[in-house]
Amino acid sequence: MDTDSNKQNFIGTSETQLRERFTNWKPYRIHQIFNWVYHYGCRDFSKMTNLSKTMRAQLNDHFYFSTPRVENKTHSQDGSIKYLLKLDDGALIESVWMPSDSRKTLCISTQVGCRLNCSFCLTASLGLKRNLTAAEIIGQCMAINEDLSQDEAITNVVFMGMGEPLDNLGPVVDALRLMTAPEAMRMSTRKVTVSTSGLVDKINEFQKENIHINLAISLNATDDQTRDRLMPINKKYPIKALMDCLKNYPLKPQRRHTIEYVLLEGINDSIDDARRLAKWLKGIPCKINLIPFNSFTRSEYRPPADKKTLKFQDYLIGQNFSAFIRQNRATDILGACGQLAAESQKTSCV
Numbered sequence: 012m013d014t015d016s017n018k019q020n021f022i023g024t025s026e027t028q029l030r031e032r033f034t035n036w037k038p039y040r041i042h043q044i045f046n047w048v049y050h051y052g053c054r055d056f057s058k059m060t061n062l063s064k065t066m067r068a069q070l071n072d073h074f075y076f077s078t079p080r081v082e083n084k085t086h087s088q089d090g091s092i093k094y095l096l097k098l099d100d101g102a103l104i105e106s107v108w109m110p111s112d113s114r115k116t117l118c119i120s121t122q123v124g125c126r127l128n129c130s131f132c133l134t135a136s137l138g139l140k141r142n143l144t145a146a147e148i149i150g151q152c153m154a155i156n157e158d159l160s161q162d163e164a165i166t167n168v169v170f171m172g173m174g175e176p177l178d179n180l181g182p183v184v185d186a187l188r189l190m191t192a193p194e195a196m197r198m199s200t201r202k203v204t205v206s207t208s209g210l211v212d213k214i215n216e217f218q219k220e221n222i223h224i225n226l227a228i229s230l231n232a233t234d235d236q237t238r239d240r241l242m243p244i245n246k247k248y249p250i251k252a253l254m255d256c257l258k259n260y261p262l263k264p265q266r267r268h269t270i271e272y273v274l275l276e277g278i279n280d281s282i283d284d285a286r287r288l289a290k291w292l293k294g295i296p297c298k299i300n301l302i303p304f305n306s307f308t309r310s311e312y313r314p315p316a317d318k319k320t321l322k323f324q325d326y327l328i329g330q331n332f333s334a335f336i337r338q339n340r341a342t343d344i345l346g347a348c349g350q351l352a353a354e355s356q357k358t359s360c361v
């Protein structure tokens with residue numbers, strides 16, 4: 012990797028940036044380069060044989076290639092692999108690859124740490140160190156795909172790792188455009204999901220970008236007092252403001268939002284909660300994922316008993332919602348968001 016300070020990482024560079032740099036190049040030329048890099052995995056401009064020698068030299072003068080490096084990987088009994096990735100400045104992030112019969116999903120990070128301080132989340136304990144660049148966001152998919160076999164290649168991506176994606180909106184949008192562009196990574200917008208804790212202003216900004224990926228809202232409570240405690244961002248964007256925003260969000264036909272609801276014993280798992288949840292979500296096209304909490308050592312929270320989780324689900328189904336119980340993956344290898352990076356930092360600090 013040549014990281015000459017005058018050069019820019021090609022990974023993550025947008026089509027607009029390339030057109031601005033090479034103003035006399037035809038658009039199809041830029042698509043050809045994207046195709047080499049994102050489809051054929053080429054990391055050497057001199058091998059892009061359908062470009063002229065001059066173009067190849069110009070690319071080489073301005074760009075280098077860098078993706079996150081796999082620092083460590085841990086295999087879970089459920090088949091998932093948790094990757095600890097090192098960035099160029101030495102910062103550590105994590106991504107989790109989760110196979111199922113029909114798909115291979117990668118959960119990626121958008122920030123080093125997070126500043127939103129949700130009380131059930133270990134990433135919050137890191138604070139926000141910095142935002143990831145578009146290169147570091149899509150670079151997670153590229154680095155991990157290179158580590159996997161062809162049969163294991165990533166089919167779906169969820170932005171649910173470390174960080175609040177919409178708190179790093181510009182690079183996330185750039186990464187999404189490259190991920191879903193037919194000349195770049197070619198992922199279907201149906202197979203990409205961005206999760207948010209509910210930054211209403213940013214959701215409104217995001218919808219103007221016209222990228223029709225799936226949105227998952229991490230709700231986790233049905234009254235403001237409880238949500239303020241679990242997710243302090245609720246003080247700025249209370250539940251009603253968030254629900255109004257979702258009601259006005261223009262969805263494509265046959266699409267719906269995902270509502271993520273982490274179940275915490277004695278906090279948000281009662282039938283009254285289920286009742287309030289159904290009331291809030293009335294009129295919002297959505298499916299509900301119920302996620303029994305994945306407890307970690309220093310947490311004050313516990314998951315509810317299975318019976319209680321099933322009762323909560325039954326109530327929602329009785330109200331005609333699609334409600335699913337999602338078990339956390341990779342729990343035997345520190346599977347919850349932020350756990351691996353937080354443990355690594357703890358290790359390096361002592």
Ligand code: SF4
Binds near residue numbers: 127129
């Ligand atoms: S749950 Fe998400 S938004 Fe909340 S602190 Fe953790 S990473 Fe940040």
